[in-house]
Amino acid sequence: MDYDFRHPDLRYTVLTDGTVYMRGFFYWKENFVESSTLSDHFTCEDLSNPNLLDEINGEFCLVIIPSEGSPVLVVDKVRTIPLFYKQLTGGWLIKDFLYEEGTPLDECATQQFLHTGYTFHNKTLYQEWQQVPTSHVVILKQDVAIQHRYFSYSNEPSSKRIEELSDEFSKVLHEVFDDAVKRIGNKKVILPLSGGNDSRLLALLLRERLPASQFLSFTYGVKGNEESSVSKKIADSLQIEWKFIEYDETMWKTIYSSEQWEEYVKYALMGGSIPHIQDFPSVVKLSRDFKWDANEVVFMPGHTADMLVGGHIPPELAFSEHLTQLDLEKAIQKKHYRLWQSKPNKTEGLLKDYYQEWSTRTTWTPTLACLAFDQWNIENRQSKFIVNSLRVYEYFQQSWTLPFWDTRLITFFSKVPVEFKYNKYLYLYTLHKMYPDYFPKPKSTTQTISLNQKFGVFYRPLKWLFHKRNHLQRYFTDPMNWYKIYPSYSDYLKRLAFKRKGVRYANPYNVNSFIVQDVLRKIEAGTKR
Template sequence: MNNNRIQINILHGKREGNVFLRGTLFDGPQKLDFSESAKRMALLPKEDAGELLSRTNGFFSAVSSDGRSGWMAVDRLRTMPLFYGTRNDTLFISDSARWVLEKIEEREMDPIARQEFLLTGYVTGPDTLFSRVKQVQAGELVRFRADDDGSIVLEPQRYFRYLHHDYLREDEASLRKRLDDMLLPTFRRMLEYVAGRTIVVPLSGGYDSRLIVLMLKRMEYENVVAFSYGRPGNQEAETSKQVAEQLGIRWEFVPYSDEEWYQWYRSPEMQAYFEYADGLCSLPHIQDWPAVMALKREGRIPEDSVFVPGHSADLPAGSRSKTFPDLYRGENDPETLVSAITRYHYSLFAYKEGDRSPFSARERILKVLGDPAQYPDAASAFESWDITERQPKFIVNSLRVYEHWGYAWWIPFWDTEFMAYWQRIPPERRLNQNLYIGYVNDLAKEMGVAVEEKVPPRPSFKKTPFVVGIKTALRITLRTLLLAHLYVNRLRKHDHLSLWGCFTNQWIAAIFNKQQQSINGAFALSRIILLDEELNSATKNKR
């Protein structure tokens, strides 16, 4: 009998027949109810799974099993992760990576995955920090069956990759009109999902969240709350407040301080969030965790609110071109591409290919990229890698914050129609985000919002001359206490979110020995240390 050889533990979502489903699906403008969605998913074994899933809009994860065989799938962005692993002749599937880990009884982190996590904040491909715990990748369907010879057969199929194709060689006015024509149905779908509830927008100083509130105002949706957070008076929050006031949107602010972060970071509530959010493969996002907590506990937003963050219109619109313009001007050398991905993504700690053997960023990158012939240019390959890895596991995984506090969410800029539009925009039109920023600025003027020449950049301190000089001096003088003290104080002063408050001065100075290069590097190292402690504790309890 095979009934016990496929064990499924889905903590979120509902079941109909053999299908476990979480999420919301659309067919064109029509929102499908749960029963219709489950019926559609049940057709996967009978139809071309890739074609059916590719034309399905919305955000979901699904598992189907008859006890002997079945399949599991996630949407294009892996917004609702699934994990699986095998032990002996049994397959374990769950939306909880820790449940799978417990069942397969693995007790040591994979050294390659561990190195990658420290450099990027996530683990690429189907891997996690544990070699026998796997994850369903963005845009992937995994078929499985339990054979009579005792083996578990797994057949993964990527039904979606973000690939550019059929470039639109039109003037900017025509492309802007197409963008406008696409945004309207995209936001109508979101409003269909929201169904009159309060929309809560994390409104920063950037263009993405600004476009969300502009579109909501344009569509005359009034049940909107915007919020910001951080040190009182920080520039991001001030810009956020100005935009909200000009649009007549209620604006909330949650102040942060170093002292509060030190307590929040060590609280049992946040430790529980870490276990929920990390999936044993991702660095949990925390920067708006206290803000959402405050909004909830102080009754500033309704319990049934829907959070709508700006993830991540800037990426398909060409934001990476500011760092790597040559990729968007026809550069197609594969090694230049790999170098760009390494520099941008494998950057939480200092890294040079070959210095952390047997780990190789180049090998990990090429494994994800696959056949280079499928990309029309290097810019397409660069964005595809980002949308396959960093977006699902680092950026979009921040949605776990809203779920932790009991709220729903929607991310309109990962609507399939939005993605399809940018897949046809040539790289020269994505260069410096000119097409996108021009559209947002014109819409802002139309809606009566004053447009700055340039959105204030998010504070970055790690590459200023002061920091470079201090780093050099620290290495030369073995990081004397005086220089370490100066460095730490400077970090805290320029941290508009007070995130460095999570750590003591001694710890911040100590991690400099490891050539840590950003706040996320500090958090990644902290997570690995805590996971080690968790594993050691579990091992002792087993004895």
């Protein structure tokens, strides 16, 4: 076995029956475990046991090399720290990063990347390389890698009333943030504070536990945008320091054409995860202005309570009585295959890795369908798009933590009945109870009317007109100035469609559509050298 580790915190520890490389932390039976204390509690055999791994809670990866037997790779329940592997003659190569120039691409994974911004399950963009999916153990036998899922996002729904569930959620939140504050210690919390519910809740829970001097909040965008106004009001009410970082035309053109952006793309790609652009200019400026040491601060984004609490559940799964596996697959495609539309259609077959797992189910209730939908979301979009945005902090040698992805919260919401989870009802209901001055009372849990239902036969032509107008105007009107990554309007217009291997890709969904296009072009240009 050979390895190539980039992050300095991925350190080895000698156990009684082998060696373990570990990065991060986890809790196990009231014990806080890091690499330095791993040998106090575990053997290599313990850490390879799926039943034990199911019990631990944290942000970590493990590379387990027993004295006898096969190497084992483990990532946490949302893959905060990725691991990659490929087979060599007579062994394996393991990495904690992946950008391979000149390596042949996997066409199925490439289509996944183009349409969503990430590859699925254990795939990477490269034919020879695989990655460890969320909540998985991978055993590297001599001739084959064997995967085991040690945690599944599926539980029987609770029969508790909403008041009981709300009280339980509130209790879990406080436990999670009590532990988070202990981990933080004296570090300064750097808080990306938008006008949304998640970062607002994060700020409130932390401010109850930490002095105002231990915070720096920031937001960004075009001067005077509505979200920044809301953000400042929240920061002022909590008496915490607030910074606004302007995203103007000159800034975007400078950054997107810089060597620093090129280096960051290679750092953050991780074998098939779109490099996160949203925070990048802000972290560039904050790092330059403050020159923090990694041990002085911790970035704490609000990723991504919105999904976990039910914000992504589609009504066609939540309110339908007769569901099939095909309904689930269509719902995933509708929600997640957005970045580009291709002709001829290249999205068919992109879910084939999941057919075997789902085909064992014969009955699909709304609860089961929504749990499977959310599990797919966690294992793919959340881990490889949302959580992978942490690479922007790492690139600037800063630390991070994600309290909303604590296992206690994941497990709690996997048990919430769909009627309370849909439209984030229980979440918003509880937030209003906890902080009535900051969160309004939610209206109801009933199904919202979709635009398709509202406009009927006029929906498709109206949708086409809306997107056409949006494509033509957003270069000038976007509140984040995203599309000024291109030096001129004509350059932007040229990117609205492109051809690849005889297939036309058009109707870009958002700025990530353009980033995926540009990144893939550069990768393929390097592959052809």
